[in-house]
Amino acid sequence: MNVxxxxxxxxxxxxxxxxxxxxxxxxxxxxxxxxADAIGLDVDALAPVVPxxxxxxxxxxxxxxxxxxxxxxxxxxxxxxxxxxxxxxxxKVGDQxxxxxxxxxxxxxxxxIPELAPLPGEPVIDKPGAGSFYATQLDQxxxxxxxxxxxxxxxxxxxxxxxxxREGNDRGYGCLLIEDATASYxxxxxxxxxxxxxxxxxxxxxxxxxxxxxxGSAALAxxxx
Amino acid sequence: MNVxxxxxxxxxxxxxxxxxxxxxxxxxxxxxxxxADAIGLDVDALAPVVPxxxxxxxxxxxxxxxxxxxxxxxxxxxxxxxxxxxxxxxxKVGDQxxxxxxxxxxxxxxxxIPELAPLPGEPVIDKPGAGSFYATQLDQxxxxxxxxxxxxxxxxxxxxxxxxxREGNDRGYGCLLIEDATASYxxxxxxxxxxxxxxxxxxxxxxxxxxxxxxGSAALAxxxx
Amino acid sequence: MNVxxxxxxxxxxxxxxxxxxxxxxxxxxxxxxxxADAIGLDVDALAPVVPxxxxxxxxxxxxxxxxxxxxxxxxxxxxxxxxxxxxxxxxKVGDQxxxxxxxxxxxxxxxxIPELAPLPGEPVIDKPGAGSFYATQLDQxxxxxxxxxxxxxxxxxxxxxxxxxREGNDRGYGCLLIEDATASYxxxxxxxxxxxxxxxxxxxxxxxxxxxxxxGSAALAxxxx
Amino acid sequence: MNVxxxxxxxxxxxxxxxxxxxxxxxxxxxxxxxxADAIGLDVDALAPVVPxxxxxxxxxxxxxxxxxxxxxxxxxxxxxxxxxxxxxxxxKVGDQxxxxxxxxxxxxxxxxIPELAPLPGEPVIDKPGAGSFYATQLDQxxxxxxxxxxxxxxxxxxxxxxxxxREGNDRGYGCLLIEDATASYxxxxxxxxxxxxxxxxxxxxxxxxxxxxxxGSAALAxxxx
Numbered sequence: 009m010n011v012x013x014x015x016x017x018x019x020x021x022x023x024x025x026x027x028x029x030x031x032x033x034x035x036x037x038x039x040x041x042x043x044a045d046a047i048g049l050d051v052d053a054l055a056p057v058v059p060x061x062x063x064x065x066x067x068x069x070x071x072x073x074x075x076x077x078x079x080x081x082x083x084x085x086x087x088x089x090x091x092x093x094x095x096x097x098x099x100k101v102g103d104q105x106x107x108x109x110x111x112x113x114x115x116x117x118x119x120x121i122p123e124l125a126p127l128p129g130e131p132v133i134d135k136p137g138a139g140s141f142y143a144t145q146l147d148q149x150x151x152x153x154x155x156x157x158x159x160x161x162x163x164x165x166x167x168x169x170x171x172x173x174r175e176g177n178d179r180g181y182g183c184l185l186i187e188d189a190t191a192s193y194x195x196x197x198x199x200x201x202x203x204x205x206x207x208x209x210x211x212x213x214x215x216x217x218x219x220x221x222x223x224g225s226a227a228l229a230x231x232x233x
Numbered sequence: 234m235n236v237x238x239x240x241x242x243x244x245x246x247x248x249x250x251x252x253x254x255x256x257x258x259x260x261x262x263x264x265x266x267x268x269a270d271a272i273g274l275d276v277d278a279l280a281p282v283v284p285x286x287x288x289x290x291x292x293x294x295x296x297x298x299x300x301x302x303x304x305x306x307x308x309x310x311x312x313x314x315x316x317x318x319x320x321x322x323x324x325k326v327g328d329q330x331x332x333x334x335x336x337x338x339x340x341x342x343x344x345x346i347p348e349l350a351p352l353p354g355e356p357v358i359d360k361p362g363a364g365s366f367y368a369t370q371l372d373q374x375x376x377x378x379x380x381x382x383x384x385x386x387x388x389x390x391x392x393x394x395x396x397x398x399r400e401g402n403d404r405g406y407g408c409l410l411i412e413d414a415t416a417s418y419x420x421x422x423x424x425x426x427x428x429x430x431x432x433x434x435x436x437x438x439x440x441x442x443x444x445x446x447x448x449g450s451a452a453l454a455x456x457x458x
Numbered sequence: 459m460n461v462x463x464x465x466x467x468x469x470x471x472x473x474x475x476x477x478x479x480x481x482x483x484x485x486x487x488x489x490x491x492x493x494a495d496a497i498g499l500d501v502d503a504l505a506p507v508v509p510x511x512x513x514x515x516x517x518x519x520x521x522x523x524x525x526x527x528x529x530x531x532x533x534x535x536x537x538x539x540x541x542x543x544x545x546x547x548x549x550k551v552g553d554q555x556x557x558x559x560x561x562x563x564x565x566x567x568x569x570x571i572p573e574l575a576p577l578p579g580e581p582v583i584d585k586p587g588a589g590s591f592y593a594t595q596l597d598q599x600x601x602x603x604x605x606x607x608x609x610x611x612x613x614x615x616x617x618x619x620x621x622x623x624r625e626g627n628d629r630g631y632g633c634l635l636i637e638d639a640t641a642s643y644x645x646x647x648x649x650x651x652x653x654x655x656x657x658x659x660x661x662x663x664x665x666x667x668x669x670x671x672x673x674g675s676a677a678l679a680x681x682x683x
Numbered sequence: 684m685n686v687x688x689x690x691x692x693x694x695x696x697x698x699x700x701x702x703x704x705x706x707x708x709x710x711x712x713x714x715x716x717x718x719a720d721a722i723g724l725d726v727d728a729l730a731p732v733v734p735x736x737x738x739x740x741x742x743x744x745x746x747x748x749x750x751x752x753x754x755x756x757x758x759x760x761x762x763x764x765x766x767x768x769x770x771x772x773x774x775k776v777g778d779q780x781x782x783x784x785x786x787x788x789x790x791x792x793x794x795x796i797p798e799l800a801p802l803p804g805e806p807v808i809d810k811p812g813a814g815s816f817y818a819t820q821l822d823q824x825x826x827x828x829x830x831x832x833x834x835x836x837x838x839x840x841x842x843x844x845x846x847x848x849r850e851g852n853d854r855g856y857g858c859l860l861i862e863d864a865t866a867s868y869x870x871x872x873x874x875x876x877x878x879x880x881x882x883x884x885x886x887x888x889x890x891x892x893x894x895x896x897x898x899g900s901a902a903l904a905x906x907x908x
Contacts, residue, residue, distance in 0.1 A: 085579040087599045090405035096433055129535040136595060137403030138435065143595045145586060149537045151826075152855055166429045171403070174396040178362030180315035180827055194432075200425030204391045207419075208321055210363065310804040312824045354760040361820060368820045370811060374762045376601070377630055405602055540855035546883055587853030588885065616879045621849040628812030628846070630765035650875030654841045657869075658771055660813065 012184070012222035014214040015206040019184050021157040023223060027074040027150065028064055031140060031162030031169055031190075033057075033124050034079050035117045036110060038163070042117045043110035047097045049193040054163050058123050060189040060216045061161050065124065067220045074153050077126050078133045078140045080168060081113040088136040088143070139171035147179065157182040159219065161189035166197035173210055183211030186219060237409070237447035239439040240431040244409050246382040248448060252299040252375065253289055256365060256387025256394055256415075258282075258349050259304050260342045261335060263388070267342045268335035272322045274418040279388050283348050285414040285441045286386050290349065292445045299378050302351050303358045303365045305393060306338040313361040313368070364396035372404065382407040384444065385436075386414035391422035398435055408436030411444060462634070462672035464664040465656040469634050471607040473673060477524040477600065478514055481590060481612030481619055481640075483507075483574045484529050485567045486560060488613070492567045493560035497547045499643040504613050508573050510639040510666045511611050515574065517670045524603050527576050528583045528590045530618060531563040538586040538593070589621035597629065607632040609669065611639035616647035623660055633661030636669060687859070687897035689889040690881040694859050696832040698898060702749040702825065703739055706815060706837030706844055706865075708732075708799050709754050710792045711785060713838070717792045718785035722772045724868040729838050733798050735864040735891045736836050740799065742895045749828050752801050753808045753815045755843060756788040763811040763818070814846035822854065832857040834894065835886075836864035841872035848885055858886030861894060 009020040036042035038054055045051050068075050082089040086102050089111075094100055101111040108115030113134050126132055135144045150158075158181045160173055169190050176183045185205055192198045205213050234245040261267035263279055270276050293300050307314040311327050319325055326336040333340030338359050351357055360369045375383075383406045385398055394415050401408045410430055417423040430438050459470040486492035488504055495501050518525050532539040536552050544550055551561040558565030563584050576582055585594045600608075608631045610623055619640050626633045635655055642648040655663050684695040711717035713729055720726050743750050757764040761777050769775055776786040783790030788809050801807055810819045825833075833856045835848055844865050851858045860880055867873045880888050 083581060083595075085581065087579075087581045087602065088595045090402075090602060092402070092405065092407050092436075129537075131533060131535065131537045136598060138399055139403050142400065142403045143598045145533075145538045145593045148586060148593045148855070152537065152540060167434055170395070171399040174363055174399065175367065177315075177317070178364050178367045178396070180317065180823070182317050197425070197429055200422070200429075204422055204425075209392055211317070308806060310806065312806045312827065313820045315827060354762075356758060356760065356762045361823060368823045370763045370818045373630070373811060373818045377762065377765060405598070540852075542852070542855065542857050542886070588849055589853050592850065592853045617884055620845070621853070624813055624846040624849065625817065627765075627767070628814050628817045630767065632767050647875070647879055650872070650879075654872055654875075659842055661767070 010222045012214050013218040014184060014212040016208040016212065019182070019212045019214060021182065021184070023071060023073055025154055026157040026159060027076055027153065027155045028068040028159045029140065029161065029172065030061055030065070030075070030077045030124065031160065031172060032078055032080050033061060033162050034120050035107060038121050041105060041107040043099070043101070043105065044193070046099050046105055046110065053193050053195065054191045057161070057163065057189050057191050058121070060186070061124055063220065064159070064161060064186065064189060064216060067223055069127070071223050073223070074155060075126075075130045076133065076146070076149065077120055077130060078135055078146070078162070078168070079113070079118060079120060080138070081111050081118040081134055082136060084109070084112055084114070137171070138168045139175045140168070141172070141175040141179065150181070155181070158184070160185045163190065164192040165190045165201045166192045170201055173205070177210040184219070185211065185213045186216050187213050188216050235447045237439050238443040239409060239437040241433040241437065244407070244437045244439060246407065246409070248296060248298055250379055251382040251384060252301055252378065252380040253293040253384045254365065254386065254397070255286055255290070255300070255302045255349065256385065256397060257303055257305050258286060258387050259345050260332060263346050266330060266332040268324070268326070268330065269418065271324050271330055271335065278418050278420065279416045282386070282388065282414050282416050283346070285411070286349055288445065289384070289386060289411065289414060289441060292448055294352070296448050298448070299380060300351070300355045301358065301371070301374065302345055302355060303360055303371070303387070303393070304338070304343060304345060305361075305363070306336050306343040306359055307361060309334070309337055309339070362396070363393045364400045365393070366397070366400040366404065375406070380406070383409070385410045388415065389417040389422075390415045390426045391417045395426055398430070402435040409444070410436060410438045411441050412438050413441050460672045462664050463668040464634060464662040466658040466662065469632070469662045469664060471632065471634070473521060473523055475604055476607040476609060477526055477603065477605045478518040479590065479608050479610045479612070479622065480511055480515070480525070480527045480574065481610065481622060482528055482530050483511060483612050484570050485557060488571050491555060491557040493549070493551070493555065494643065496549050496555055496560065503643050503645065504641045507611070507613065507639050507641050508571070510636070511574055513670065514609070514611060514636065514639060514666060517673055519577070521673050523673070524605060525576070525580045526583065526596070526599065527570055527580060528585055528596070528612070528618070529563070529568060529570060530588070531561050531568040531584055532586060534559070534562055534564070587621070588618045589625045590618070591622070591625040591629065600631070605631070608634070610635045613640065614642040614647075615640045615651045616642045620651055623655070627660040634669070635661065635663045636666050637663050638666050685897045687889050688893040689859060689887040691883040691887065694857070694887045694889060696857065696859070698746060698748055700829055701832040701834060702751055702828065702830045703743040703834045704815065704836065704847070705736055705740070705750070705752045705799065706835065706847060707753055707755050708736060708837050709795050710782060713796050716780060716782040718774070718776070718780065719868065721774050721780055721785065728868050728870065729866045732836070732838065732864050732866050733796070735861070736799055738895065739834070739836060739861065739864060739891060742898055744802070746898050748898070749830060750801075750805045751808065751821070751824065752795055752805065753810055753821070753837070753843070754788070754793060754795060755811075755813070756786050756793040756809055757811060759784070759787055759789070812846070813843045814850045815843070816847070816850040816854065825856070830856070833859070835860045838865065839867040840865045840876045841867045845876055848880070852885040859894070860886065860888045861891050862888050863891050
């Protein structure tokens, strides 16, 4: 077991069974011309997490630890989109935007941003909701990989990250949220989720540099062995 | 469809298909001698929601609308309790307290408080986690009752209520959180969840009195018809 | 409610809430060069169901009733394929065949046969297992479409059809298996599943012509109205 | 890994991660005065499996391997019972019989037969359907115990055993059905399920004596070490 500094207490993790979960780092939430931008949210507020997640991807890949991406989106016919979600915003899920139909799987605007593009063999989970476990293969893939601990990153902290960490904790996964690798459009929401999780009720939170240091020594140890 | 004042926008609901969900109003979270009290949380902070939920129970029962309770707890052998949860607090889940073993199904301290006791025929869902849908029959029961809209109440706002509203929203249920019928040990957390939900991202929030007024007129209309 | 002759008793169904489920009518199971053929199974034994399912598709489409397809397959990295399944046969899931990698989503051999090609807007569910509900969006899509009754067709009767009808029945869907629209490589298995289901324990069975007659009169009634 | 003789090929299993699953050995299915008896099924046909399962329970308990029971039943208000199931038989689920309400959790007739009574600490899963995974905590408990292989026993072979083995196989569990530890009211159905499973499509089948021999040597090895 490796150990990283974390709140409320240090977080122990077995590197071979710990996966990096990169949540919804997709054009629709991160870039101009995507859905969030179209409905008036400030996508620039999320930009600082990109290089942090890139560093974590480098670290996990070099250490041979599993990496899984999620993407929130819907079928072209919107058969998996609840009516409440469709009615919630204008433009709506499925409307045509400058970079494709908003929040529709397969469209340019629904893909993961190029800076964080998955490598071949890294699973991408298309999910219809905020939580990454509902109506997806995430649990199946984690089970088959023998994953027991999740390092959670991505956007937005109060919606999809919040939902996923609750689902993961209920299923018995040890969950660690990386504070500088997650953001919301409203920074108060990000801070509130951090405060909630720092009580330890659903896992722990850490800083990217601390986790990389904790993994790095493991990679080093393996290189020596 | 009835309509209640709500944030961010009025909330429409079909009374016959709208269920009151009362989350975890159990001795372990609400009273002295339960688990929350034992680990040092201020259970008095939650007391104000009791009469509000009692009023909602009266209203739903009189209107003939479905009522469902949840209770977080574990089997006596703790087979359904993740190790991370066991390790999190002292005293631990399963330890003996003055009113039974903490957070164990069937113990006095795990039962719903007498002021809000379920009536015969009102389902009580024993759940192993924060979310009310994971590893339970809640979705089955809602489906069989034809429920499409959830009025969510109970404790705590940032943990079990937060998790359940996310799960319910992902499954396509219209979710309405009653602000004065939910609380956390830390009032800042309660306020933060309200602020998040008032954006409309996972449903809406309302006040108890507004919802009762909206239901009452329906009951009245039915009485007249 | 319409009613079709069925065993053990006539089957009532509301046309607008009844979906045709077409299970795994994919090259890998149905044609030469697919996986079943490669492991030595007789794909010709399944051919008779193709025109029957085609007739049902015509009927449901004309009546405006929902149609959903499933396809058993795995991610290119096989992250969702259990090791027991990988070890079971030679050639294996994921091996290269004459029409692509066997049982891998996106390969020619994993696609639905051209005679039964889905129309735009008809959902196709990629599933990692035999059951169509596990780790898929099927339940979400049925729920959002308001579907309560399933007309089940496809291959093979004893594996994916058997698993799906059990899952559907447990979830409260009224399930009707169309006998001449399903087959197994071993006809004894097909007959055995029919005998089990004709007891009524998990639904009912019917003949294609009877169901079409029962729907046809509904379509006629709607055309008149 | 231990190995038992099995069909179609020997079955390897790690004893510490292999659980005995005892399905629905309850009065309602096994004894006079229960539901099966009331609807006219021949409960004597199932009696031969009782001593076989008793022997397996002894073996697993002595070897310190996990044991889990299931019980099909419904809440007293039948909120979790699909209408199709209610309508299927007479007397119905929930009707009063000589040993309590049929198929209702908590009634004498719904309890496990005394010969196979669970010991304290052995989980009993109350399930609303045929499959043991749907709307239950079984998967959570297996996950938390680190179980990867299931030895499946109980009744009836074509309904709850058939459904559970399909669900378990889809989730990646290695499944072994013990032929002399399972039965149906109709012996042809039992034989048909054996024939299907002996193809290896969803696991394997074995005889009780072979499995006990394979476990026994492991217990012996552990005693020596």
